[in-house]
Amino acid sequence: MLRAGADPENLGPADFLCNFCRKPWTDDRPMIEGHQGNLICGGCVTLAYTEVVVHKAGVIDAGVGEGPNCVMCLERRQDPRWVSPVYEDQAVCARCVSQAAGALVKDKDSRWAKPG
Ligand SMILES: [Zn+2]
Numbered sequence: 001m002l003r004a005g006a007d008p009e010n011l012g013p014a015d016f017l018c019n020f021c022r023k024p025w026t027d028d029r030p031m032i033e034g035h036q037g038n039l040i041c042g043g044c045v046t047l048a049y050t051e052v053v054v055h056k057a058g059v060i061d062a063g064v065g066e067g068p069n070c071v072m073c074l075e076r077r078q079d080p081r082w083v084s085p086v087y088e089d090q091a092v093c094a095r096c097v098s099q100a101a102g103a104l105v106k107d108k109d110s111r112w113a114k115p116g
């Protein structure tokens with residue numbers, strides 16, 4: 001997501017914030033982009049991956065509208081979703097967490113490693 005008040009004509013890394021922790025994009029905080037400019041940072045991918053991929057926990061949709069939709073794919077899937085502990089309207093589904101983890105592993109500059 002873009003920082004509130006960011007100048008769209010003159011965007012820098014500090015204007016790109018992780019939807020889940022609202023920290024800015026930096027050299028040691030890689031970002032993965034989803035739909036509508038939504039972003040998840042490496043640190044949040046680590047937390048989300050640990051919960052929904054390693055522990056298979058998180059918000060499970062039993063068909064009665066549990067939790068917000070995934071902000072990365074905007075879909076409402078049967079996968080478990082990780083909800084930001086700070087911004088509870090922000091969720092990411094297990095499929096998007098796995099895709100983000102795969103992209104971070106491929107990007108050697110990210111120095112990101114799968115937890116667990
Ligand atoms: Zn984050």
Ligand SMILES: [Zn+2]
Pocket residue numbers: 070071072073074075092093094095096097
């Ligand atoms: Zn998703």
